[in-house]
Each structure stands twice: as C-alpha cells, then as structure tokens.
Amino acid sequence: MNIYIAVISHGHSDLINQLACLPLLSKEYQVVIKSNKSKDHFDSWIESPNLYWIDDQYGCGFGRNNNIVFEYCRSELRMTEEDYFIVLNPDVIIESKEIERLIDHMSVGGVKLSAINLLKDRNKMIYDQSIRKFPTLLQFVKSFLGLGNSSILDKSSLISSSKVDWAAGSFLAFKSGHYAKLGGFDENYFMYCEDIDICYRSYLSGERVTYYPEISALHLAKHANRELFSMHFYWHITSALRFLLTKVGLTKKKSSLLE
Template identity: 50%
Template sequence: MKIFISVVSHNHGKLIEKLDTLSNLVSKDIIIIVKNNTHDKTIEKYCKNKEIILINDNYYKGFGENNNIVYKYVIENFKPNNDDFFLVLNPDVKIDLDTLNKFTFECYKNSSKLSTLNLFTDENLKIHDNNIRKYPQFTTFLKSFLFKKNDSILNKSKINKICKVDWAAGSFLLFSIEHYKKIGGFNPDYFMYCEDIDICYRSSLINERVNYYPHFSAIHLAKHQNKKLFSKHFFWHIKSAFLFLRYKNKHTNE
C-alpha cells in the first residue's frame, strides 16, 4: 500500500520550506508530488534538495485542476494498485509520519474510500479547525457573506467516534486511488472555493460519504483569504457557490 501526496503550491515555497513537513513524510511507501502553480524558485530549490517530485509547468490553474494534474502524473508514472491512496494536502498542514501511516492504515482496514481527520489550528490541539460540515444551502452562503455566520459547521467537540459527514475541507482529503478516478477527480470549473464540497457531494451520489476519524489529528495553520465585498476572492466564492447549488438542486430534483 502506497500513499501519493498531492500538494499545490501557489507561492507557498517559503512556507513549505519553513514547516518542512514534506521532507519528514518521505519514505519508501509515501511519494510526494508538488504542483508548482507560479514561477516560485523557492519551491524548486526545496524539492530538489529534499528529493521531492515537482511538476513545474501549467501555471495559474485552479486548486482542483492542479490536483487532477498530479493524479494524472501518478497514474502515468507509477501505475498504482487499487489499494493505494491519493492524499490532497494543503501546504500549511502539519502532520507527522506515524500519524499519517496509522490513519491511512485504518482507512484501508475499514475500506474507507474518502476520509479526513481532526484538524486543529494551533500547536496545542485546542482550537478546532472547521474542516467538516453539512452541505450548505443558499441561506448558508448568504449568512456567511453578510453576517459572518455559518450554520453548516459541525461541533467536533461532540464527535468522539468514526462517523460519516457531508463534506470535508480540501486541506486534507484522503481518497482511495480507484475512488478518485471513479468520481472523476475535482471539477475544474471551480477555480477556487467549493470544489471540496462538490467532490464530496458527487462521492455521496454513489453512496460513498466522507469518513471522519476524530482520533487522528493534524495542524492546519490556516490563513484565510480576505473575502470582503467585491474583492476577487468574493467573486470567486460567489461563482463557486452558485455552481454548486445549481448542481445539487439538479440532482435533488431528479
């Protein structure tokens, strides 16, 4: 069983170098592929020094499309087995090798095809990252944009056993190799935002919901982009929100 880790770097070279999580994960059964999304010399140097695979072309693609590029590279160059895994990992997530191996093995043992773990935003593992949620409605996005409230967030402090959830953030998503292919990977129509909601929803349409493992932890040093009104991130989020709601409404009414 191998784990193929996909990391998209959009000027994250200095952060990846500072955290140095990736070099600590390299092993005979873990292959890390970084997709460089800009002309970032720092990540080029880092990957060369740490012997990490770097895909250094096709710049300025969206998050989902970049991960699809990495997946295609894995298929073409490694010919993975069906019991291998494909991990979508943010460059700002810290996880140790032992945790990753144990988490992945439990997913394998439980035949989990799409999974996530318990992310925190602090080194002391006290502040939960809201990485698991219910599917959003139109009002969910409206409240989030206008009032900074989000009623889709699940209270992780009350979850102490493995369970199914609607969707999990793309900062850490573990797919079985065959399942990623079966659901067609990420939808490249999403440039940024909601592509993780979409892929989890499409997985649920074939009866494979996200498995949440609360007893495995990692740190997500999240610095969310400013989505103030009329910023480019605001418009990207609006576009993605309507794209997802339209798709979900279509399948709900079928």
C-alpha cells in the first residue's frame, strides 16, 4: 500500500519553495506537482526521488488537473486500487506523521474518503470552515450576500471521528479504487464546488466523508471569490447552480433505480 499526493500549482512555486512542506513529504510518499501555468520554478529538490513534476497542459480547472495527476499516478507510477490518493492544496502545511496516522485510521476502519481538521493559525485556535452539510439554494444565496451560512459544521462539537456530508478540496484523502469508481472529479466544473460534487456522488454510492478532528494541518487560505463581478465570483455562481441542478438529477436517478 502506497500513498500518492497531488498538488496543483497555479504559479505557486514561490510559496511551495518557501513552505518546504513537499520535500519533507516526498521522503515518505509519492508527491506529484501539476503546474497550471508556465511560470513555475522549483528549487533543486524537484529532482528528488518520489517527487514528480507535470509541467504541461496549462489552464485546466481544479477537477481536470487532479484527474490528470491521478491518471499519471496510475499509468506512470503504478498506483493500484489499494493505494491512497490525497488531494492537497499548495498552501496546506502538514507533517508526514499526520498523514501516516490518517491512513492508518482509514485502513483500520475501511474508510474510502476522508478529511482532516484544517486550521488557520499555528496555535491551532482558529478553525478553517472546511466541513459542511450539503448546501441548498437558500444557503448559497445567503452566503453570497454575506448573511451567514448555516451549512457550516461546528468543529468544536466534533471531538471524535464523524461522518460529514462534504469537505473542502484543500485536503481530501481517497482510497484510489474509490476515486476511480467515482470517475474522479467532474471536469464540467472549472473551479469551485467540485469538492461538494464528488463528496455528494460518494454519498450516493454509500460512502460518506469521514472527518478525523484529531489529525490536523495548517491551511494558509486566501479566498478570491467574494469580489463582485470578478471571474472567481462568476465561477462560484455557475458552479453552485451546476451542483444544485446535478444534485436534483442524481437524486432522481438514484430514486428511480430503487423503485
């Protein structure tokens, strides 16, 4: 059983070099960086064993990029269905021992999709709002208008491993065979809601996300979707509508199959 980590860089090489998290992870696991822009540059560690760099096919969305890495791991690195595939943001700092603990928990519990406790400060006092209930149209609208979001789960109330609806794509861990069974991320999303969508499809398949609050990482998150009329805001709106329509369609399809 091996662990493969996918990191998508949108010109984040300066940040990746500065944080120096990936060279440490590559000492234990297979790390694949996929550049989405041509301006990336990495220090000499990029040629280290267990660290691979896909420097082509620019301008893809989040889902497409991660699917490219997944296929690379299968075809070039011989990843099997029994291995684990982790989607990791370039601005997440996690120690190898935390990943080891996570995979141990997943293996013992037979878990195929999991998330961890992302935090926004090094003192581990500020939670990243990374686990939530599946959103409704009203919740999306209120969130966009800055009126709060009732789909957010209170992490302080979850003190042991719990089943949740969905977790942010900043960190998601899959059993490789489960990712393949789901068909990976839906590439019809360009950015935003791909994580909700794949977690929803996993939920319909009978596998909910398992959240492990005792396993943590630092997420230096910077959200760019709130500026009205920006491309990020447009992508978020269209992705939210796509998910809501897809959710209705998938639910109806599952219901008809059960009749």
